[in-house]
Amino acid sequence: MNLRKLIFTENACYKAGRKITPKGIMVHSTGANNPNLRRYVGPDDGLLGVNQYNNHWNQDRPDGRQVCVHAFIGKLKDGSIATYQTLPWNHRGWHAGGDANNTHIGFEICEDGLTDASYFNAVYKEAVELCAYLCKEYKLDPMAAGTIIGHYEGYQRGIASNHADPRHWFSRYGKSMDTFRTEVKKLLSAGEPPAGGSENTTYPEKLTTGYYRVRKTWADAKSQLGAYRILSNAKSQVDKNPGYYVFNNEGMIVYTTGSTSSPTYKEYTVVKGDSLWAIAAKLLGSGTRYTEIVKLNNLKSTIIYAGQKLKIPN
Ligand SMILES: [Zn+2]
Structure with a gap:
């Protein structure tokens, strides 16, 4: 999980200043084709990118509505996935359109065009990790009835407005709130590494698109010693140059000398x-x-x- 924080201090919900004791978590998805966090989270902190329309939710009434959630999951300007906490977790949010606001932390996953499996898998995993983190923090049982629920389940329980999120998106990829809860539970279980965690990542020896880049830091493009299709070539360059790293096309560190x-x-x-x-x-x-x-x-x-x-x- 890449958890960052930008509290919506300008939002009327934040200003209302009401506190809750979190008893559960409600999962939402935005219902609009825009996976970029900067659409909702602002102002730009250097990672989000600039929202040129200035219609993010860190204002009194975003899009003229009284809405606010505790977090958003989506893309940074470099395309990587992050979670932004936007309200203190124990602040009363305006996300459910019902009584769940008094009990549930609510977060939004930024929808895209709903046809990109790799984006879906990345944000789904991020959401599982966020829920595991919150369950630890607030001692919540992810499998207990009504604890981790989708917005549509909140409606079924009479504590949220009539929305279908995130079922319409999850179901396209064989996922549901049941699989989601099970995966949160699995992640919480002692000793079990998260599926697809960074330590499990293996990088292809030969790339057909993009490059392995050898730099001091991702941001320091000028330090680049080379860009390689072949991972072992990039690694040997790093071995010869202490302080350098191999980065993948997304700027994640793939290799350090370890020496x-x-x-x-x-x-x-x-x-x-x-x-x-x-x-x-x-x-x-x-x-x-x-x-x-x-x-x-x-x-x-x-x-x-x-x-x-x-x-x-x-
Ligand atoms: Zn919703």
């Missing part, structure tokens, strides 16, 4: 609201370097908890 010339590291204690991405951005200068923290700590999941001690590379 840690300095075996020392510093320790960091996770505080509430931290994400691996944010810690890497803060301490290592680049969010994409969170993979180094995952590796160094042998993490089985990108979910971290307040109080957890992490080794941070020097």
